[in-house]
Amino acid sequence: MYRPKSTVEQWRIFQAVVDCGGYAQAAEKLNKSQSSLNHAVAKLQQGLGLSLLEVRGRKAYLTREGEVFLRRSRKLTQDVESLERLADVLASGWEPVLRIVVEASLPRGPLYQALADFSRQSRGCSVHLVETQPAGCQTVIAKQAADLVFASRAYPGVTSLPLATTVYVPVCAPSHPLTRLREVGQPDLERELELMLADGSEQDEGWARAEQRWTINHLHDALSLLRRGVGFAWLPQEVVGPLVNNGVLQRLPMANQALRKRFTHLILPASAPPGPAASLLLSLTRHYYGQQEGTAGPS
Template structure:
């Protein structure tokens, strides 16, 4: 057989890393061995998989087609392995956790350490999601557990959700922004005159949502909260930020937090997972994250 799951994983690593050298580091192999393996695979298949563009490796059209469909095989094999392990031991090979970008990942580090100390061997994978992307990650299978699925709970019988409380965000702008001359509470019609900095919704299949954007307001759409913070500090726009991100900039005098006529903005947060997932690692995290202690650590307020 010319193609194997290991070969597909190798192609996936090279494409994701962008170069043979970077992929070799991820795979704990020397670059020359990786190059040789790809050339041997190309010889077996009878067509080129990569072309060199400077130091980067770019898939050929044939290679892209092979890897696009091959990633579905990799995902299916990973799911099969996870299901088999859950049947055998009850503990997942991997638990994929989607964390709402509003919530501080650092707050979960002690919880991760506590889980690791039990030695169950489950690999943890965290990703950030924004707005409807949280529910989409769960319903599409990108995540097994969502911490902070936002907005209204998705009404789908295959999913289970419970309220975690509300995430509070602060309306901020740079000290020299024109809104600094407007007295509090800031009227909505004054805010509308100025560009908002907003995160792109990470959903792939559900209808995208927006938050903190007033109808008719111009927007600068950025990929993450680091970019949003930098843009607001630079005076390129205004918008809401979670306290864990905004407070250091406020303390340093780079941003000011202002009251608006609509009051503090709160986003409902949920803990959500698929009803069919009965792995013990998921159950452990659900149990821990449902406690008042961890809701407090995630800076969530009661609904």
């Protein structure tokens, strides 16, 4: 079995001597005797079989080997400090991991902003962010396999908070035949290929659908096909707005200015109240979605 030749405390003392420029200064900073520091570093060098420091006058200088070990030892002591801080965090009830599931068809700009803020306050908590389809959301909720779920509909028996309204608008490539019409009615759409996000909307809210449909699982795939002139799609205004402004896509001039809307719901699958990390992310999420709701509107 491997036996360590050094201790974390020896490496901390070695670093202090280097940072302070000598044993006397390091002893004062660490509130230890100078002889104890000399002994610790001597024992460290003896165990390694290498000279890490050279004393000239009252100052300690790194050897070439010492420069290498100083860099590596700093990571070691930082990792130990992180482990000890993590133990304190977990002892306080802070969750080590948050699992977040997002329905693929939903825009998530405010969630990203909330996560950016959370990262600066996470205290070592890891985040697992997973994208799935409505059926996947339903399974995760039934198994209570996530802390937060973002879905386009509420589910019975679990806490559900309506966060924001997502507005969907019809778009296609500028080269698509539909863009030649001054006004587009439902009969015009019914004759064209529709790229339909797999968000369950074909059974929801009575949305009329084209007879020719491709079901697309991911928003990225729908956008890639639209750019190539394939079909039209009803997509979140938040996502396609910049592409329309840049001329990459074109919004169809609907005869009745039809807009389709859907809520983004935040669902807490677990029966127990959220822990402190989940509560923080929940608060940040509601804040940023609230900002979006206050400023959003049809363009």
